[in-house]
Amino acid sequence: MAVYVLVLVALILCLLCLSTALLKWNEVRYRKKGLPPGTMGWPVFGETTEFLKQGPNFMKNQRARYGSFFKSHILGCPTIVSMDPDINRYVLMNEAKGLVPGYPQSMLDILGKCNIAAVHGSTHRYMRGALLSLVSSTMIRDQLLPKIDHFLRSHLSNWDSSTIDIQEKTKEMALLSSLKQIAGIESGPMSEEFMPEFFKLVLGTLSLPIDLPGTNYRRGLQARKNIISMLRKLIEERKASMETHDHRDMLSSLMRSDENRQKLTDEEIIDQIITILYSGYETVSTTSMMAVKYLHDHPKVLQQLREEHLEIRGRKRPEDPIEWDDFKSMSFTRAVIYETSRLATIVNGVLRKTTQDMELNGFVIPKGWRIYIYTREMNYNPYLYPDPLVFNPWRWLDKSQESINNNLMFGGGTRQCPGKELGVAEISTFLHYFVIRYRWEEVGGDKLMKFPRVEAPYGLHIRVQNLY
Numbered sequence: 195m196a197v198y199v200l201v202l203v204a205l206i207l208c209l210l211c212l213s214t215a216l217l218k219w220n221e222v223r224y225r226k227k228g229l230p231p232g233t234m235g236w237p238v239f240g241e242t243t244e245f246l247k248q249g250p251n252f253m254k255n256q257r258a259r260y261g262s263f264f265k266s267h268i269l270g271c272p273t274i275v276s277m278d279p280d281i282n283r284y285v286l287m288n289e290a291k292g293l294v295p296g297y298p299q300s301m302l303d304i305l306g307k308c309n310i311a312a313v314h315g316s317t318h319r320y321m322r323g324a325l326l327s328l329v330s331s332t333m334i335r336d337q338l339l340p341k342i343d344h345f346l347r348s349h350l351s352n353w354d355s356s357t358i359d360i361q362e363k364t365k366e367m368a369l370l371s372s373l374k375q376i377a378g379i380e381s382g383p384m385s386e387e388f389m390p391e392f393f394k395l396v397l398g399t400l401s402l403p404i405d406l407p408g409t410n411y412r413r414g415l416q417a418r419k420n421i422i423s424m425l426r427k428l429i430e431e432r433k434a435s436m437e438t439h440d441h442r443d444m445l446s447s448l449m450r451s452d453e454n455r456q457k458l459t460d461e462e463i464i465d466q467i468i469t470i471l472y473s474g475y476e477t478v479s480t481t482s483m484m485a486v487k488y489l490h491d492h493p494k495v496l497q498q499l500r501e502e503h504l505e506i507r508g509r510k511r512p513e514d515p516i517e518w519d520d521f522k523s524m525s526f527t528r529a530v531i532y533e534t535s536r537l538a539t540i541v542n543g544v545l546r547k548t549t550q551d552m553e554l555n556g557f558v559i560p561k562g563w564r565i566y567i568y569t570r571e572m573n574y575n576p577y578l579y580p581d582p583l584v585f586n587p588w589r590w591l592d593k594s595q596e597s598i599n600n601n602l603m604f605g606g607g608t609r610q611c612p613g614k615e616l617g618v619a620e621i622s623t624f625l626h627y628f629v630i631r632y633r634w635e636e637v638g639g640d641k642l643m644k645f646p647r648v649e650a651p652y653g654l655h656i657r658v659q660n661l662y
């Protein structure tokens with residue numbers, strides 16, 4: 195017996211020595227001159243487990259030890275984490291100096307090589323230009339808002355006296371509303387076929403790029419293929435009908451050439467559509483779900499929001515759609531959306547990578563390293579947001595708050611979110627019909643995760659009743 199114990203103790207000691215040696219070796223490997231302070235964790239795995247397990251606390255602890263600019267190794271890459279507002283602004287403004295988007299390989303593979311995050315320089319400018327013209331204020335006013343309104347009126351009907359999973363409903367809403375805006379696709383056979391493929395595509399972008407049967411990555415790649423063939427068919431049908439019909443949607447705008455921009459290829463159009471669907475999906479759905487959650491928990495906010503919407507409805511007939519002027523008058527709604535986005539931290543940060551060795555903040559960052567502009571902590575900075583953990587939409591009624599330099603909820607610099615106003619318009623219209631039609635209560639007990647993504651792993655269930 196004593197021998198077994200001795201062997202066990204010796205084994206444990208050996209393992210401990212080996213682990214310490216491995217950690218030390220990994221630190222020494224990265225102890226190049228000029229790198230910022232920080233730790234690199236284990237070979238290959240780095241500090242990913244600590245990062246995912248401890249969540250925001252990992253970042254806070256590292257910042258307390260090493261400052262707002264430190265090195266780590268997370269999500270498969272040596273990474274510099276920056277929480278310094280000036281450096282963040284510099285990185286976001288200087289893509290041309292070799293600070294390009296640094297999203298994971300699985301995302302790039304599945305979203306396509308013409309996807310906006312995969313292109314740089316002049317190609318990015320031209321793809322972004324094509325996209326901006328689809329989601330401009332004029333387009334929202336004349337074409338998109340009527341479609342959003344039409345869709346949401348029916349999406350939010352018949353919820354009375356039922357228990358629904360608001361997470362599922364807002365996810366469907368974000369996707370189906372985009373399909374309607376892109377090609378006038380109504381809920382029906384095409385969207386039924388599209389939806390499960392799209393959900394697989396999303397999961398694939400968040401997986402490890404291991405192309406083996408049964409992996410989310412493999413399923414995501416297959417879903418991309420299926421989505422491409424559906425979109426190709428749609429483009430062919432559209433080509434045939436464009437002669438005789440004046441379609442007024444994103445697809446026809448993308449297919450038309452005009453004097454200001456060159457014609458996009460079918461491949462570029464498809465990746466552009468996938469970009470629009472993907473970028474507006476989780477952001478819009480999660481913000482909508484969390485707004486419902488916070489409104490439920492804050493009756494005073496709900497009351498003021500409802501008053502804003504009943505006043506708008508009071509000026510209209512029940513069948514009248516929400517129009518641009520109505521949307522522009524929703525100042526408290528806008529404040530609720532911004533406060534939801536801040537407090538829930540829908541986006542933790544944005545990723546860039548270096549295309550060459552470069553000096554940043556007095557350190558030398560090697561080529562191919564990621565830069566994680568981690569914006570989460572800024573959302574809870576008491577100097578920017580007094581009582582930061584309180585849900586207080588009123589703080590956003592001072593409009594200057596939206597444009598303060600530190601606010602990166604929609605990104606910044608040359609890749610600032612082009613769909614910001616569209617996203618706000620969609621969520622505002624959703625809230626309009628939701629709060630004027632229904633009251634609701636949570637069924638209770640649903641788990642809500644805040645990190646690394648905001649999600650309710652088993653759904654967020656609410657019991658809904660007609661207001662009148």
Ligand code: HEM
Pocket residue numbers: 295310311322325329469470473474475477478481535540541544545602603604605606608609610611612613614616617618
């Ligand atoms: C509440 C809603 C939304 C939030 C919080 C949000 C947030 C963001 C953020 C943080 C970025 C910067 C990414 C980076 O710098 O790497 C971004 C970029 C982007 N967003 Fe949004 N977004 C929202 C809605 C939308 C919608 C509805 C669309 C649909 C058109 C959209 C399309 C895009 C695109 C295409 C980019 C990439 C721009 C580029 O690389 O030039 N977003 N968004």
